[in-house]
Amino acid sequence: MPPAKYTGRKVLRKEDPRLLTGKGQFVDDMHLPNTAHMALLRSPHAHAIIRTLDASRARALDGVLEILTGPEIRDKLNMLPSAAALPDLRIPDHYVLAVNRVRYSGEPVAAVVAETPYIARDALDLIDVDYVPLPVVLDPEKALEKDSPVIYEEWKSNLAGTMQLVSGDIEAAFRKADRVVKGRLLNQRVIPVAMEPRAVQASYQPGEKMLTVWSTTQIPHTLRSEIARLLKIADNRIRVLALDVGGAFGSKLNVYPEEGLVPYLAMRLERPVKWVETRRENMLATIHGRDQINYVELALTNDGRILGLRVRVIVDVGAYLQMLTALIPTLTAIMSPGCYKMLAFSFEMKEVFTNKMATDAYRGAGRPEATFLVERAMDLAAAELKMDPAEIRRRNFIKPASFPYTTRTGLIYDSGNYDKALKKALDLAGYTQLRRKQAQLRKQGKIMGIGLATYVEICAMGPARAFAAGGGWESAAVRVEPSGKVTVLSGASPHGQGEETTFAQITADELSVPFDDVAVIHGDTQAVPHGIGTFGSRTTAVGGTAVYMSAQKVKKKMTELAAHLLEINPKNVVWRDGKIVAKTNPKKFTTFQEVVRAAYSAKNLPPGMEPGLDATSYFSPQNFTFPFGTHICVVEIDPETGEVAIVKYVAVDDCGRVINPMMVEGQVHGGIAQGIGQALYEEAVYNEDGQLLTGELMDYVVPKADQLPTYILDRTETPTTVNPLGVKGVGEAGTIGSTPAVVSAVVDALAPYGVRNLDMPLKPEKIWRILRAKTSHRGTGTQR
Amino acid sequence: MHRIKVTINGKEYEQEVEPRLLLVHFIREKARLTGTHVGCDTGNCGACTILFNGKLIKSCLTLAVQANHAQITTIEGLAANGLHPVQDAFLEKFGLQCGYCTPGMILNACYLLQSNPQPSEAEIREALEGNLCMCTGYQHIIDAIRYAAERMKQSGTVQL
Ligand code: FES
Ligand code: FES
Numbered sequence: 001m002p003p004a005k006y007t008g009r010k011v012l013r014k015e016d017p018r019l020l021t022g023k024g025q026f027v028d029d030m031h032l033p034n035t036a037h038m039a040l041l042r043s044p045h046a047h048a049i050i051r052t053l054d055a056s057r058a059r060a061l062d063g064v065l066e067i068l069t070g071p072e073i074r075d076k077l078n079m080l081p082s083a084a085a086l087p088d089l090r091i092p093d094h095y096v097l098a099v100n101r102v103r104y105s106g107e108p109v110a111a112v113v114a115e116t117p118y119i120a121r122d123a124l125d126l127i128d129v130d131y132v133p134l135p136v137v138l139d140p141e142k143a144l145e146k147d148s149p150v151i152y153e154e155w156k157s158n159l160a161g162t163m164q165l166v167s168g169d170i171e172a173a174f175r176k177a178d179r180v181v182k183g184r185l186l187n188q189r190v191i192p193v194a195m196e197p198r199a200v201q202a203s204y205q206p207g208e209k210m211l212t213v214w215s216t217t218q219i220p221h222t223l224r225s226e227i228a229r230l231l232k233i234a235d236n237r238i239r240v241l242a243l244d245v246g247g248a249f250g251s252k253l254n255v256y257p258e259e260g261l262v263p264y265l266a267m268r269l270e271r272p273v274k275w276v277e278t279r280r281e282n283m284l285a286t287i288h289g290r291d292q293i294n295y296v297e298l299a300l301t302n303d304g305r306i307l308g309l310r311v312r313v314i315v316d317v318g319a320y321l322q323m324l325t326a327l328i329p330t331l332t333a334i335m336s337p338g339c340y341k342m343l344a345f346s347f348e349m350k351e352v353f354t355n356k357m358a359t360d361a362y363r364g365a366g367r368p369e370a371t372f373l374v375e376r377a378m379d380l381a382a383a384e385l386k387m388d389p390a391e392i393r394r395r396n397f398i399k400p401a402s403f404p405y406t407t408r409t410g411l412i413y414d415s416g417n418y419d420k421a422l423k424k425a426l427d428l429a430g431y432t433q434l435r436r437k438q439a440q441l442r443k444q445g446k447i448m449g450i451g452l453a454t455y456v457e458i459c460a461m462g463p464a465r466a467f468a469a470g471g472g473w474e475s476a477a478v479r480v481e482p483s484g485k486v487t488v489l490s491g492a493s494p495h496g497q498g499e500e501t502t503f504a505q506i507t508a509d510e511l512s513v514p515f516d517d518v519a520v521i522h523g524d525t526q527a528v529p530h531g532i533g534t535f536g537s538r539t540t541a542v543g544g545t546a547v548y549m550s551a552q553k554v555k556k557k558m559t560e561l562a563a564h565l566l567e568i569n570p571k572n573v574v575w576r577d578g579k580i581v582a583k584t585n586p587k588k589f590t591t592f593q594e595v596v597r598a599a600y601s602a603k604n605l606p607p608g609m610e611p612g613l614d615a616t617s618y619f620s621p622q623n624f625t626f627p628f629g630t631h632i633c634v635v636e637i638d639p640e641t642g643e644v645a646i647v648k649y650v651a652v653d654d655c656g657r658v659i660n661p662m663m664v665e666g667q668v669h670g671g672i673a674q675g676i677g678q679a680l681y682e683e684a685v686y687n688e689d690g691q692l693l694t695g696e697l698m699d700y701v702v703p704k705a706d707q708l709p710t711y712i713l714d715r716t717e718t719p720t721t722v723n724p725l726g727v728k729g730v731g732e733a734g735t736i737g738s739t740p741a742v743v744s745a746v747v748d749a750l751a752p753y754g755v756r757n758l759d760m761p762l763k764p765e766k767i768w769r770i771l772r773a774k775t776s777h778r779g780t781g782t783q784r
Numbered sequence: 785m786h787r788i789k790v791t792i793n794g795k796e797y798e799q800e801v802e803p804r805l806l807l808v809h810f811i812r813e814k815a816r817l818t819g820t821h822v823g824c825d826t827g828n829c830g831a832c833t834i835l836f837n838g839k840l841i842k843s844c845l846t847l848a849v850q851a852n853h854a855q856i857t858t859i860e861g862l863a864a865n866g867l868h869p870v871q872d873a874f875l876e877k878f879g880l881q882c883g884y885c886t887p888g889m890i891l892n893a894c895y896l897l898q899s900n901p902q903p904s905e906a907e908i909r910e911a912l913e914g915n916l917c918m919c920t921g922y923q924h925i926i927d928a929i930r931y932a933a934e935r936m937k938q939s940g941t942v943q944l
Contacts, residue, residue, distance in 0.1 A: 019883025022819015246884030496882030673921030
């Protein structure tokens with residue numbers, strides 16, 4: 001670890017002055033002269049044959065420059081990418097514009113380019129499409145039945161792929177069990193809703209044969225490779241920029257039709273072309289998240305020890321496979337055992353096509369589902385055994401001395417102390433008093449509940465061998481400029497996380513330069529070494545390590561050069577207050593600036609040393625990291641309306657070493673809010689025709705300031721040895737811990753009404769019905 | 785086409801516009817002030833929030849022609865140099881992450897503090913109801929607004 005003048009401290013962000021004054025550079029803020037504007041005609045049907053498409057009226061409209069349809073360009077652009085994440089995965093043809101058939105409401109059918117965005121949209125209304133509607137497939141369980149209509153006739157079923165993971169003797173575990181608890185848990189489909197919708201702009205210089213693309217992406221380099229493949233051109237003729245990006249949460253970790261169409265059109269028209277997504281398009285046709293049905297069974301002894309966990313999962317993947325659609329649920333598989341020891345584990349998954357938008361990575365991406373299913377199962381077990389929910393978890397935790405711990409699913413948890421985080425959270429919440437208060441309130445007829453979730457998650461994606469396509473590393477270059485200022489170039493692509501700041505903290509400490517002297521550049525494939533991007537809570541742990549390694553290399557070179565200038569052995573110099581000093585004689589020193597000058601003048605270098613002062617590193621971690629923690633939620637329910645108010649929220653998270661506590665706090669806050677959103681409010685609702693009813697922010701409820709509590713946060717700090725910074729990652733922790741904690745609290749509140757489980761979102765109406773019925777549903781059944 | 789005259793941040797813009805042009809597009813495309821953002825089609829997100837003749841409005845729900853002769857303040861016009869105390873408080877208390885909701889949030893906060901210089905937490909939460917933030921979970925935004933209120937009280941400035 002570098003000495004800590006900046007690292008580990010609250011340092012204000014470099015990003016913020018521009019963002020606070022409206023001087024950010026989001027894609028739509030770029031105005032290139034002579035820009036033409038693209039708009040997409042999208043299918044109004046969830047499933048239909050396109051019999052005819054006539055764009056002649058649209059073409060005749062003044063200001064329309066070009067109209068593309070699927071059949072016209074099917075041979076000109078390659079298909080959109082999808083990771084072959086399962087051995088038996090069926091990957092559908094996924095054209096940038098639908099060819100002859102549409103499979104979800106919102107699928108792009110034609111592209112219009114016009115002089116203004118308003119004209120482009122007018123033209124959409126003039127395209128005449130004759131659709132023949134087909135039966136729609138919406139329920140993923142019914143979709144697997146024999147008589148269900150099929151979306152891909154060639155496969156004769158709607159099954160997209162399967163996965164099985166069995167470890168230990170699962171049958172024996174259930175035979176030996178004193179008790180078995182079961183549940184059907186629904187992890188509903190949600191929509192990521194990054195505040196900035198997606199946007200793409202491209203311009204082409206025919207002379208240089210250079211295509212420049214600005215996109216709201218989390219993965220500029222992958223996108224560059226994919227644009228090269230889509231357009232069948234060389235990657236070194238493409239520059240992708242992702243400057244300021246207004247949030248993503250996984251929704252911009254993908255390759256979308258517009259990222260092929262806009263560059264293609266810019267080349268074809270030799271004019272800059274821009275497309276900006278409307279919110280409605282964002283809800284319809286940017287990836288959705290979650291959407292799993294989990295059947296869980298937990299085999300237990302009478303004293304609350306887990307013998308086995310059996311999970312059967314149905315995943316509604318939607319109509320097409322986006323880049324990581326099929327992969328995300330495999331993370332659910334490997335993380336389902338959570339923080340607990342068990343003798344046996346079995347996971348059986350079916351991914352199913354339906355006539356909806358594809359699901360893919362949404363904050364947490366597979367892990368929230370895992371944590372939700374195992375934590376809900378633990379609550380069911382606690383209720384069944386009349387045991388305190390904290391106690392049953394404690395009994396089954398993997399013990400601190402067992403790390404590194406090989407799980408039933410073959411992962412190696414790097415480090416952890418689950419009990420410590422749990423205890424800290426219980427203390428902070430005043431758990432014992434809360435339970436006492438609950439008993440009193442219940443006597444007064446008040447409805448109050450206390451919920452708890454302990455989690456472990458998988459971060460810092462990740463070792464290259466863990467992914468079919470490899471990758472998983474990150475790049476960074478550190479350059480001391482002739483002026484002595486420092487430039488950091490990162491292959492990661494933060495979009496709100498703030499690594500311009502954390503990377504500068506790491507570099508400033510390592511090179512003993514002022515924080516303000518460090519500039520961090522990312523999101524420009526022309527400027528930075530080939531990299532991977534920002535997702536999976538990896539940027540500081542993996543990208544930050546690459547920065548640290550490069551800074552170390554530069555420091556080593558400067559040390560050697562300083563020693564040469566001082567005519568002593570490099571072992572005998574130390575860095576002190578901007579000077580590089582002889583250990584034995586403090587009067588004998590050189591300065592940072594002198595060494596920089598020497599490196600660039602190159603007149604007096606040690607033999608074999610090259611001029612210049614920069615270094616590039618690629619950090620490829622050998623394992624994931626496994627952050628963990630405990631979230632506690634206290635709710636009160638209004639008996640008249642069924643409305644849930646969160647009256648207390650405590651989170652203790654352990655993300656290893658912390659570079660900037662202010663930013664870690666911010667990540668946890670935002671994550672909790674999104675997790676609460678899923679628990680209480682959010683749900684993508686399709687009607688029986690496959691129309692998205694929650695297609696605007698009018699109908700899709702994301703939490704507002706007055707619906708959220710004040711979060712009380714604390715941390716434990718268990719470093720990892722997976723990377724030299726000891727950082728684990730924190731981007732998704734809040735989302736993972738909060739959803740089960742909130743549901744747990746609401747179910748706990750309603751326990752006197754016989755409720756043991758409820759399907760999200762826990763909207764007032766659902767709860768009001770339970771309160772009104774006042775019937776007891778004793779047993780482990782799910783209220784639906 | 786209609787000829788309109790709009791004053792934005794003290795500068796006058798005179799242009800021919802289509803009657804259907806949204807004010808937010810006038811601000812972004814014609815005046816080239818891109819700090820005012822667009823996050824929805826329906827007036828729900830607040831990313832396009834501006835001050836219009838001293839009142840808080842959503843510029844995606846207003847036509848440019850309605851702004852004829854109006855005085856508008858956008859995020860770019862809040863401070864001539866450096867940062868307005870509310871911007872400074874957002875910096876200090878980390879009231880932003882991706883920054884997309886931020887201009888709207890800040891204008892909302894300025895408007896709130898003008899009418900209610902010492903708001904309670906509940907009042908702040910209620911005032912922010914029309915501005916969505918998906919990154920921060922709002923807590924640091926609320927901290928920032930309280931901090932701004934405190935600082936403005938100390939310095940005796942409630943300026944816009
Ligand atoms: S853009 Fe105006 S409220 Fe969303
Ligand atoms: S900071 Fe990203 S939406 Fe508020």
